[in-house]
Amino acid sequence: MNMDEFRSRARDIVNDPTLTFHQRKHYLAWLAENALEYPALSTAAAEALNKQIICDLFEGSAPYRGRYILPDYGKALRNGSAHLELDPPTDLDEALNFLLIMYTQVPSITGYPVYLGDFDKILAPYVTDAISDDDLYRKLELFYRALDRMLPDAFVHTDLGPHDSRIARAILRIDRELLQVVPNITLKVDPELTPDDLLLEAVLTVFETGKPHFVNHPLMVRDLGEDYAAVSCYNSLKIGGGSHTLNRLNLKEVALLHQGDIDSFIDTTLPHYVELLAELIEARIRYLVEEAKFFEHDFLAVEGLIELDKFSAMYGVYGLAEAVDILMEAAGKDGRYGHDAEANELSYRITRTIADLVAQRPMPYCEGNNGRAFMHSQSGIDSDLEVTAGTRVPIGEEPEMFDHIRAVAPHHDLFPAGVSDIFHVEDTVRRNPSAMVDIIRGAFREGMRDFTFNLATNGFIRITGYLVRKCDVEQFDEMGARHGSTTFAAGSVKNSHVTERYVKRVLSRESSPRAPQ
Amino acid sequence: MKAAQGHLNDVIRFSAVDGPGNRFVVFLQGCNFNCIACHNPYTINDCDSCGVCVEPCPEMALWFDGHHRVVVDDDVCTQCDICIQVCPRDSTPLSQMIRLDSLTRQIDEVSPFISGITVSGGEPTLQADFVTSLFSAIKCDGKLSRLTTFVDSNGHAGRDVWDRLLPVMDGAMIDLKALDPDTHREMTGSGNELVLETIRYLAEWDRLYEVRLLMVPGKNDSPEAVAATARWLYDVDPAMRVKLIGFRQHGVRPQFADIPEADPDHMAELADILRTTGFADLLVV
Numbered sequence A: 001m002n003m004d005e006f007r008s009r010a011r012d013i014v015n016d017p018t019l020t021f022h023q024r025k026h027y028l029a030w031l032a033e034n035a036l037e038y039p040a041l042s043t044a045a046a047e048a049l050n051k052q053i054i055c056d057l058f059e060g061s062a063p064y065r066g067r068y069i070l071p072d073y074g075k076a077l078r079n080g081s082a083h084l085e086l087d088p089p090t091d092l093d094e095a096l097n098f099l100l101i102m103y104t105q106v107p108s109i110t111g112y113p114v115y116l117g118d119f120d121k122i123l124a125p126y127v128t129d130a131i132s133d134d135d136l137y138r139k140l141e142l143f144y145r146a147l148d149r150m151l152p153d154a155f156v157h158t159d160l161g162p163h164d165s166r167i168a169r170a171i172l173r174i175d176r177e178l179l180q181v182v183p184n185i186t187l188k189v190d191p192e193l194t195p196d197d198l199l200l201e202a203v204l205t206v207f208e209t210g211k212p213h214f215v216n217h218p219l220m221v222r223d224l225g226e227d228y229a230a231v232s233c234y235n236s237l238k239i240g241g242g243s244h245t246l247n248r249l250n251l252k253e254v255a256l257l258h259q260g261d262i263d264s265f266i267d268t269t270l271p272h273y274v275e276l277l278a279e280l281i282e283a284r285i286r287y288l289v290e291e292a293k294f295f296e297h298d299f300l301a302v303e304g305l306i307e308l309d310k311f312s313a314m315y316g317v318y319g320l321a322e323a324v325d326i327l328m329e330a331a332g333k334d335g336r337y338g339h340d341a342e343a344n345e346l347s348y349r350i351t352r353t354i355a356d357l358v359a360q361r362p363m364p365y366c367e368g369n370n371g372r373a374f375m376h377s378q379s380g381i382d383s384d385l386e387v388t389a390g391t392r393v394p395i396g397e398e399p400e401m402f403d404h405i406r407a408v409a410p411h412h413d414l415f416p417a418g419v420s421d422i423f424h425v426e427d428t429v430r431r432n433p434s435a436m437v438d439i440i441r442g443a444f445r446e447g448m449r450d451f452t453f454n455l456a457t458n459g460f461i462r463i464t465g466y467l468v469r470k471c472d473v474e475q476f477d478e479m480g481a482r483h484g485s486t487t488f489a490a491g492s493v494k495n496s497h498v499t500e501r502y503v504k505r506v507l508s509r510e511s512s513p514r515a516p517q
Numbered sequence B: 001m002k003a004a005q006g007h008l009n010d011v012i013r014f015s016a017v018d019g020p021g022n023r024f025v026v027f028l029q030g031c032n033f034n035c036i037a038c039h040n041p042y043t044i045n046d047c048d049s050c051g052v053c054v055e056p057c058p059e060m061a062l063w064f065d066g067h068h069r070v071v072v073d074d075d076v077c078t079q080c081d082i083c084i085q086v087c088p089r090d091s092t093p094l095s096q097m098i099r100l101d102s103l104t105r106q107i108d109e110v111s112p113f114i115s116g117i118t119v120s121g122g123e124p125t126l127q128a129d130f131v132t133s134l135f136s137a138i139k140c141d142g143k144l145s146r147l148t149t150f151v152d153s154n155g156h157a158g159r160d161v162w163d164r165l166l167p168v169m170d171g172a173m174i175d176l177k178a179l180d181p182d183t184h185r186e187m188t189g190s191g192n193e194l195v196l197e198t199i200r201y202l203a204e205w206d207r208l209y210e211v212r213l214l215m216v217p218g219k220n221d222s223p224e225a226v227a228a229t230a231r232w233l234y235d236v237d238p239a240m241r242v243k244l245i246g247f248r249q250h251g252v253r254p255q256f257a258d259i260p261e262a263d264p265d266h267m268a269e270l271a272d273i274l275r276t277t278g279f280a281d282l283l284v285v
């Protein structure tokens, strides 16, 4: 980018009427970062990045904060924070106040914290029997409203469960009543520990807001230990740690570039690109840790609320469905991913191959996963066209739910850092929420790691792993149409800005660090 | 008596509308009523291999086998339902005899995801031996025995039938088309004596999961008729779960196309009648 281009893009951001002050500042920072040189890469990796065969999700050229950071809020509340000049809270009001302050200081790729703590655990010491259910509801409701207004980003995330608690129930009820995009919620489900009626509460919440997301607690504990959380959309990482970066491999592009049979794809082409992505991830981690020295100066690290030893990086894949179909077609077979046993087998072969390679590839500063990156089935960003998220079956092509679960479940074992499938359910299930409880329990028995439900008739749309409100999208569509028209009446500008700002109040794109074009 | 085979119309692996929780539903072929409001009339009769549907099948999936029986090639059939539409007998060439073990194997496969199974139809009590064998097989299987077993029936079955089912059946959903015998005959082709008897008997045994009242405009939906039905049901069991269903045209045979669909306001009025009678567990759909 030359100086003229830089100046003109900066000017566009500064003068963009659709952006809030905070968003303009965020995009200006992004622009400045991208004026810097990219960490050094081999020619092959740089070319693959340029062609978007491997992709850094527009994280920026000079990483100066980890992508996903999961502060140990429990520890912060216990010890207080010298940097924030806060003593350990002594009651619930002080604890909620403490957290709201701390959230504003947590770095992340979106500018807002992607993890708020497991509310039921970190607040438990302050929710004594002396606090009535009504008082608890009222206090949490105010806190909850503040989260949505102060941290307007669909990737701000809390976790609940697997144990039942007054806090978990109050949060689910508040979510149903306030109908906010923020925060995103995950419920940890353990077949032994999570009672049916807590699952029912969660299902009733799904009917209203599409939340929570459900994770298989025992499987997560196996891979990440007890202290893990699902953050952002559905990225599972260690509490007190996080992920330096998330980069991803476009399997569709790799399959398109491949010449030869399926075996040579598995033995040669795929490993080549798997290594190029590993190289990209390594370069970005080294910059963050060794050049930007994030872990040497950020107060979270200084106060022990995050530890480098609990960090790793996320190795994302997407476009598996297209890759399988392309390879099948090239082999003269017409079976498709999600529907055909042979195609499904090929898909497992591909993800197993990648998982094995990633497990053999040492990665610096990834002690959070024994010096390796975490596999992640990446859910896509708004600019992805004609390529399916992660290891999902393409939207609209999903087989009936049972076959769907059977087809995708074998992948779940391989992706400790999250692999989310979305199940579309009919509205009739509203009259029989226990049917959803059956499906949740069944899916976990079948070895699934995590998933969400999509119900056509609540007020939210799940885009990839996050939610937006339908009314916001409708207004956005409307505005888009009016912008497109040349007869954009001056008189409507005032209104439109109000509406647009409202639309944009909540950031809901994983690519949001990118400056608008 | 044991029956190793049943006459099957179809199965649904996941259903949220056929009893408590997520359920595997078995639709059996053949019914002893001929309801004007039937939503799946192709389950009423057995196919007599008349052959009318063979020619219209666009996929050439149907043909006569060596015994002059109409059979279908499952690999070719696209489930377009044209054969069902042209069949003059309210039947289908797609029903099949299914072995008990093949059905239990299918149930076994989905068992982690379901609360139980429901046998519907058609009229399942017409194949009571098969249904009893199926339920027994489930209750005796270590892995499947946690599943609940339900029947979705028109209630037109004698005590002897229920006595065979009761030891292995957890609940039944029974349709009551009308309390008045003449209306009932007009709507179904049969009297309702056995249906009323069934409702009383199952309630006595605590196996009546739900009574369903399908409201067909101009036939059985006058406030007086509904009030009388409500009183009768309340006498049987005041804690009964009642589902009030408004008639929809979906799937109904062309000769009944002039029956109007239920009006939501009128349905709300009828629901009020049931509520005032005292039913707390009332569902309106």
Ligand code: SF4
Pocket (backbone or CB within 6 Å): B046, B047, B048, B049, B050, B051, B052, B053, B054, B070, B083, B086, B087, B088, B089, B090, B091, B092, B093, B094
């Ligand atoms: S399904 Fe109907 S039309 Fe076809 S052969 Fe059987 S009875 Fe005749």
Ligand code: SF4
Pocket (backbone or CB within 6 Å): B056, B057, B058, B059, B060, B061, B062, B072, B076, B077, B078, B079, B080, B081, B082, B083, B084
């Ligand atoms: S549904 Fe009937 S008409 Fe249609 S393809 Fe199958 S057999 Fe043929």
